Amino acid sequence: MLDTFREVHTPEGVALHLPAAGPVPRALAWLIDLAIRIGVIGALGAMLGLLGRAGIGVYLVCSFLMLWGYPVVCEAMFDGQTPGKRALELRVVSADGAPVGWLAAFVRNLLRTVDMLPVGYGFGLVASLCDPYGRRIGDMVAGTLVVHAPRERPRRHAPVEGVHAPLRPLLPAEQMAVIAFAERAAALTPERQEELADIAEPATGARGAAGVARLFGIANWLLGRR
């Protein structure tokens, strides 16, 4: 399988699908976080510079917090998402699919030190290319995983207009293909819809726009709408 899904079976007997994220989106998320951190430290430096000597101490503490604390706090408090990961729709979860805890977030970010060696996340890149789930070394030790967590898109319904029985019985896979077509049709151009519906001519007995309408009818019939 080329899929990078990690399947975790929950105690309730169903499988959680965890789509593991590769190095590229993670690197982009890291760059966004880096820009945010540099921006915050720069702004703080400009403000605290006005305070003089005491400002330096506060500034150093803040830069320490930005360096070590920022990823840990973001991941532990905001559902495994730093702002960069949120922008790239990524999320840190523990290896069993549960939300990541404080300790795991702390460990995976401590071990960033090792992933960054020898230069520019070299070890982390090699590890994530070798691992089937794209984990860097810190992820392996902390028992965590970075997954794609797309925001919820509005659900698409199959259009409800007319019901047709297919001209000949359809196999289960064919039934699923017809229903999937009806649900995805709104995202396709009319020409493409007709092109696809023509393939199903033996079941619909029509071509062109009429074939598309028939296919929607068959989908409704399969879905049980009467």
Added chain:
Amino acid sequence: MRQAHFVARHEREWEAFAQWLDARGDSPRGARASRGWQGLRDEDMPARYRRLCQQLALARRRGYSPEVTARLQALMQRGHNALYRPAPPRWRRALEFLLADFPRLVRAQRGCLWASAALFALSMLGMYLAVRWRPELVHSLFDPRQLAQFESMYDPAAPEAKLGRDSGSDLAMFGYYIANNIGIGFRTFASGLLAGVGSLAALAFNGVVFGAVAAHLQGIGHGGPFWRFVVGHSAPELSAIVVAGAAGLRLGLDLVAPGRRSRLDALVEGGKAGGKLCIGVFAMLLFAAFVEAFWSSIGWMPAPVKFAVGAALWALVLGWLCLAGRIRDVPAGPAA
């Protein structure tokens, strides 16, 4: 059963479950904010979740369209997150950790702790003796500008100056010690993953630098102010570095010799212990930075007071690490 019937029959249940997740399930904060919640009761949620799992399995088995399976899958995943989320940290637990669990954990790493302490102490002592014997050796470690800086920081000819710094207020130095020392502690642990080599190198390097500076300042007659400066914060700082090194060695050993566990399992265990140890190291170094910035630098304090406080801190830190958490809470039950 056709998909539309299935959806029509269970739709209300799924909506109620989703509303519960939105209002109470997704975060503990939400649960506190929605006290007057009227929908699905919290105690009914696990049963609803199991029903949902069964419905998802049915929907998949029957080949329902992604519209249904993806929706149920998303609900199931959120329910799973709500049920299996790690407990939020509590302040009482943090106190228990510092007073009992952390010292226990440190004592549990006895072998690595001795190795780490021995390496650190031997490299420090070795370099100290070497520089006392051949003072020019110090020039192989530091350039003349750095040495001049050290010498001016502990100059006995300027008794009213702050000890241990060339410039900067107490607060500025507090920030500096936090940023610098805690970073060193964390890196000492993390680099242990390189088969322990990183931690060993960090321990040896810190020991050598400290020994060389001490011997050089002692040799040129700046020893008095130097020892008065370092004695106060030496207890928490040096022991924290040793603990961080021990945690790193443990992690390295888990990689090299996992024993009867798989290498990954061993590393996960080592990582958990190491992470907890690093939380303690963080607390120790925070305390050390506080002492170093606001107490150690006081120049006018007579030496006996400084040394007495230093000794007291050593006794406190070692006593804490050796003794704290030994008396366990005996669970109530029939006497043995």
